[in-house]
Amino acid sequence: MEEVSASLRAALLEADDEYLTGLSSKGTLNRGRKDLQALSPSAQAQGEELLVTLGAETCTLRVPLGDSACTCPARGVCRHLVSAILWAKAQLGQEAAPSAAESPAVPSAAEGSSVPSAGSEAPAREAPAAKEEPPRVSLRDFTPLLDYPFEALRRAMGAKRLSRLAARLQEEGLPPMEEGSVVTVRLPWEPAVVRLLIPPEHSSCSCHSRELCPHKAEAILLYQIAKGRLEPGELTAQEEEVWDAQALRGVTDAVCGAVAAQLRTGVSRLPPSAEGSMERLAAMAHSARLPELERSLRAAASMLGRYFSRSAAYRDEALLSVLADVFDRAQRLHAASEGELAVLAGSFREEYLPCPPLRLTLLGEREFHAASGYEGRVYYFWETRENRFYTWTAARPTIYDTPRRRMTGAFQAAPWQLEGTMARLYGVSIELRDGRAARGRRLSSSGESRAAVTGSLDPWDALPPERQYTDFSRLLRDLRPHLPDGPEADRVALLLPRFCGAPSFDRVSQTFRLPLWDAKLRRLVLEVRYRKEEQAVVDALERFAEKAVRRRKQSAFLVLCSLDGDALRFYPIEVYAGWGRHGARPRPASLPAGVRLHAARPGPQGAPQRLRFPRRAGRGRSDGDARSLRGILGELSGALADLLQSGADSLPPESADRMEALARQCEDTGLHTGAALFTRLGELLQSGRHQLSPEPLPLAEAVSRAARYVTLCRERLALDAAEEDWNNETEQNETEEEE
Template sequence: MSPLVPLYAQIDDAALEAMASKGIVRRARADATNVQFESIGTDEIVGTIEGATVRLDAKGLAKARCTCPAATLCRHKVAVVFALRTQAGEPAAAPAADIDWPARLAAFDRKVLLKAVGKTGLREALRLSALAEATNVDAGPLTLKVVLRLKAEEIEVAIPGQGDFGSVVSSLPERRRPAGHAAAILAARRHFGHDAIELDDTEAASDQVMLAPDPALLGVMQDVVCRAYAQGFAVPSRALEERLMLLAVSSRAEAMPRLSATLRRIAEGLEQRRARNVNHDPVELLRELAFAHALLFAVSQTKDDARLRKLAGTVRAEYEPIGDVELIGLGATMFETITGAVGVTGHFVEPATGRRFTATLARSTTHDTRFDPREAYRTQAVWGHTLARLSSSTFRLAGAQASSSGRLSLSQTSRAEAIQPFKPVRELVATWTQEASLAALAHLSWHGLADHLSRSFAPTLDAPPPSAQPVVLLPSRIAPVAFDDLSQRLRWPLMDAGGAWISLTLDHDDEGRGLGARRIAALEAALGDGGSKRPFAIVAIARLDAGKLVLEPMALWSDSQIALDFPERAAAPGKDVVSRIMAGLRRTVAQFAPPPPADVTVRQTAQLLQGGVDALIGFAEAGLHASTRERLLAPLAKTYQLASLPPLAQLVSRTIASRDSDTSAAALATAQGLFTLQSFTSRLQVWT
């Protein structure tokens, strides 16, 4: 008898239902009598039913092939399994001895799971397990069925009595199986009283002694990224998304976290495009593809280990001890991402060095209703105290640990000591502008601020740009705030001692938690009362927004710190209140501050670069058709040559002249050039 027959005959109904559904299993059982076997060999079993051909091999039912168009486990495959049971004489009806499920689950220890799914997969499994509102574990004669009930879905997984991690089955999409199966195993281990498995991110540094990228893997990734550009814009497919996600969660890719993260974002962007999601941004998808292509090329060509580590990046929350540090709290902000992550971040500065740090309390999904970032800010202990207290105090953090990006570890081994409320004083903050360590934080001159931010956000492939950077502004004059109906954005002009102006902005965003509307309401409450003192300093967050550098107010300093996300008094952002506030803000500020002039040169350059990005997207949407090269790319090359941008003209010309097999790579190199130049032109606007 073929060794494949008992392999498939031992798959019981519980496992089949976990992979498909009860209805498919019931129908397949009735169809099993119609199965005809073309061959039953040692390497492959071939069966036919109703014109469909099913091929089974040693890889298991999840990897079985069928000629029918079903995207998931079809009834033809299940029918062949039932037919093999009959041929084997139904030996799996009852096991000779009961399965020792606690011992079976004990075999899936931390080492085994890490080897099977990697740190990224185990981290996601821990998240899924924590989010499960209820867990059912049902031990059958041959299979342990585990059901995780989350708020948005149910995950049903079958763990057979024998086999390694690959023998675990479910109906999850292929890219979600590793984490989903690991989450079910974690839940089953907990059910049988085993110790919890945890992932300590600080071990990542010791795990990676030498970084030696696999050339074959890099070549596969490069090919998939190029196919994502060539096909993803025109005909996005689930198979391409699955391939990208599998590459992203592979253990070798985990040694290159920046690359792994961008492959995930590409897969998510393709999924949004295929589903016609309103949040899909084709420009951001092209940006991620261009970056991945450039990063893969740089990694494959770099031999220097130090630069390789920079290109690869560090794993999330890789902390190193930095000793005891004296910190000043600059304030705190809430955030909510488009993917559903919510949280609050406290910002701190070490006056001795000027290094800025952050501490974040967050959850990766809004489905965790037990977490409220406002409540966590006021009540959750951080180093023995609340973030509300620490973000407006001076203190010493003993036993501090920080990542290379300045993120502080919330480990209980660190303790906040010698805490004193921080009372901002104009004279004190003014001296910061003269101190070498704090000159990059506090600014009296807007031109100097613009130069500093240009250096901070300058594009480089070796390291990601900072997501945000706090700065302290000391204006000599503050104009009233005004609201623009067209852009739905609040503008707040500030003048420096030299007569130069900049504008802080806040978007009126009432989606989700309505953070934008709340901030505008809090700012109006702080500035609109004629009896309150105007701030002498404003803590703002600088960040890149759609290729432009923007400044958003975070906290106001007068006699005390006023955090816009956590004001002592602010109107709730209800529709009536916000409408009243907006009506009050619709005033002209021209009599107080000159409007920002139209920078014709920057605008023309931005339009030229955006035109190139749009052309490359159109080229991809047309399937890289030859006629589209002449229609979209040829005029672009001439335009860049006439605009004194010869490097871009050469990149576009190379794309036009490339062979079909090299077109995607050449187009992505052109896109990276466009986005890099866009970053260099994203300078803070200063006017007089």
């Protein structure tokens, strides 16, 4: 064979079966070796290249071998190129051997097959079996893989895939890798097999993509981490977005200016176009990648729309709370550093990250109807290993629905490739693998997730005794850290009441109430606000209460706790009849008509009559202080609502004196922060009367801080009042029993 260049000679001699498999595939390698037995190749050197003729096809071999070309129409490294590489390597091996002139051209023992010599028509003889050699150490330099730029890999993978990889590495560690002539990386979560070659552009993947696919990018990143070139923690650090500071400040300045102008003008003097202005600001926030600010602006626009349409659902306090949140968030974004921007900006769509294998059992479900045009059901699963709740939501749009097309939740198909409907998951244990969960432990119905039923499991056996609340005061202590805005999965609890009182219906607020008492006679009230969609829930609870006196069976309630204004609310998700009784199954609170529920266990004498009437809250020692605080907070909220309605420019002169008087009341009550805030507000109103064009931002900042302060005080007061009432009721009932 003619003389070839040194670089091509080295590449051909180094190309073993593993490398050729990485360039093409195992099948192409076997086909090329088989075809070579029936061919009589010839070669001609042309500079740095080698032309090999194989019958009707001509192959041009060059460095790197992946850039070689063939006259056949196949793309990439075809079987002709594989045959040409095998033949050329065998020829070079014969020239290097001392007995090359006396023996026919055959491939080396490492190739494991015979190759005919140039110009020979007879098939070559089999080479004698060689002794087994130790594993060949690769002489290839994989530095290009280690130096591959991270930005290119990040673009190929995408931000979501990169964050999922970081989560997998933290929980599962590195996947298996094999390093030889090529680096073989197996991705068990895809599944995919990537063979990394030099240069990296010639790497192959089981997805058959010739470009830098996400699998190849992921494999290169894993190799860099395995070699210590990159730390796993740097994946999330490198994921941070680059923010346009000028565009961001432009949006935040516009938002702060708009809110400040509305507070100086007053809602009563705003034109109807103010709603559209807030929508335009929301679009600007969307373009600047500020989703949380966008949501708040759209909420403000919706409330302004209710005001201009004279909707009964409009409330000054609600609009003021949203405007305060908008102004506060815009100010914090304006002053935030690059490290804080991602947290303050939020995300347009929450990412579902991989979670470890979960052992779940379904405990309850509730129906929801959102004003945004979606409805569905939220399912509550208990995880028996971690001892905490997970949720899964089945939602669908209702814009195209008609009354005939709507279906009940009983026909909801089970997720995670389970057979049957969700109703079959009650009373069983399921094992979920390759699951994904978002913040707040909200599970995804990803097609990659797999679940299997592992056996039967009663709910009272699934929950540990400490999570079956018979003491309502302990319930409040456990739920308090997650109120008011904690994840829904952390605000779910299972109650085992001692007594069940008589239900009542408030016609003014259209609210159904069912009181429950624990063993220490602490009262807790289940509340359902009447709507057409909640009719079945109310009917089921009424039937439940009818049996309270005649039945002696312990029942359980799965409830969702929330803070509504200055009151603690408990919504019934499920009612369990005969808790702990063998064979009992949970029955949803939204049962269809005709299905009967049992009641909670009555008292020793058939539930004392005094327990059947709700005890008036606030009979404790601090009742006067609580009423005083509620009154002051109501006055503070009313003063801010008047300012929102009339605007700072149209308030009467005595408004500044009113703010100062409220500040003195706050100081006398112990609300020192409130006193400072309303003193500042009074000073700004007083100084604004003597200026032609007062600066609007300081007033907007003072109003925003005062509104948020009042909201936080009301939330804290509601939690303290609930705990105080329960403690006072316990003391009073114990005193009555002693007497």
